[in-house]
Amino acid sequence: MTGSEVPPSFRLAYVPGVTPAKWARIWNERLPDVPLALLQVPAAEAQDVLRDRAADAGLVRLPVDRTFFSAIPLYTETTVVVVPKGHLVTAVDEVSLGDLADEVVFHPLDDVLGWEQPPGQPAFERPATTEDAIELVAAGVGLLVVPQSLARLYHRRDLTYRPVVDAPQSGVALSWPEDATTDLVEDFIGIVRGRTVNSTRGRTPAQAAAQPKRARPDAAGARRQPAAGKTAGKTGKAGKPTGGSARSGSGGSQGNRRGKPRRRS
Structure with a gap:
């Protein structure tokens, strides 16, 4: 190098x-x-x-x-509302935006949900970050609606969250x-x-080019072997044909059969 x-x-x-x-x-x-x-x-x-x-x-x-x-x-992600642990929202498993209509809901400047109309009542000012909004929720002055991962990222012992079923998602x-x-x-x-x-x-x-190609197994799991001499036919140990379609000659499939001699009349 x-x-x-x-x-x-x-x-x-x-x-x-x-x-x-x-x-x-x-x-x-x-x-x-x-x-x-x-x-x-x-x-x-x-x-x-x-x-x-x-x-x-x-x-x-x-x-x-x-x-x-x-x-x-x-x-x-699931969208959740972050609330103090003693809040009435904690009495239910999930809420709707209508349930937050009378609550002060923070809308931080780094919001990622892209609201057309943020829920609840507007706060006295918009927090600069989601982390700042979490601190205000902990102070008991409002709620916050965020993706669940952000609620977990800024988790505090005195806060919890519930899913909001009809909120935008990220x-x-x-x-x-x-x-x-x-x-x-x-x-x-x-x-x-x-x-x-x-x-x-x-x-x-x-x-990818270095990956060797492997032979494909047949139905029995054994590797397929290339066909040997389709035009020449199969051969025995000494290169003699192992079988043929002709009936005449000792190499035919009928030449080695034994049977009783016919009686001459």
């Missing part, structure tokens, strides 16, 4: 609430020579990070600009610039889609 060459690496951006640990572990097992760099970025900045090539791919929240990015949807996707679909991006696609290490998709061309 010359001094100008840089060893390959893969940079993965991810937004708060997304946990890339499982996929990172599989990456490190399959590609130990390619370091995986994890970069947490605010949800609102994730697409700019990918546009600027500060990361090779990202685990982001939908929607994304599909004229520029490719995206593989991974899952859709989808998470693997996304990258469409014109930058590299071999390493394909490798990561294979990992998040659950492909095995022997799958040719999601692996680099060199790895």
Whole structure:
């Protein structure tokens, strides 16, 4: 390696609430020579990070600009309302937006649900972040509606949450610039889609080419052997025909049969 060459690496951006640990572990097992760099970025900045090539791919929240990015949807999150543990909402298993109509509901500036009309009564001001809004909920001055992963990320002992059945939901996707679909991006696609290490998709061309082809087994489980001399027929140990269609001659199938001699009249 010359001094100008840089060893390959893969940079993965991810937004708060997304946990890339499982996929990172599989990456490190399959590609130990390619370091995986994890970069947490605010949800609102994730697409700019990918546009600027500060990361090779990202685990982001939908929607994304599909004229520029490719995206593989991974899952859709349950939306929940975060409340103090003594709140009346905790008496039920789930709520609707109508149940929150008389409550003060915070709408932080980094909201990821894309409300047309936020639920409940507006707060005196919009918190800068979801984490700030969580602190205000703990102070007992309002509630917060967020994807469940964010409620877990900012969990506090004095807070709990319940699903909101009719609220917007947040989808998470693997996304990258469409014109930058590299071999390493394909490798990561294979990992998040659950492909095995022997799958040719999601692996680099060199790895796929190195995979040897195996003979296909027949119905009995044995490997198929190439047909021997279809035009010449099968031969015995000394190169003699083992059988033929003609009845005459000692090589025919009838030549070795024994029977009683016919009596002459």
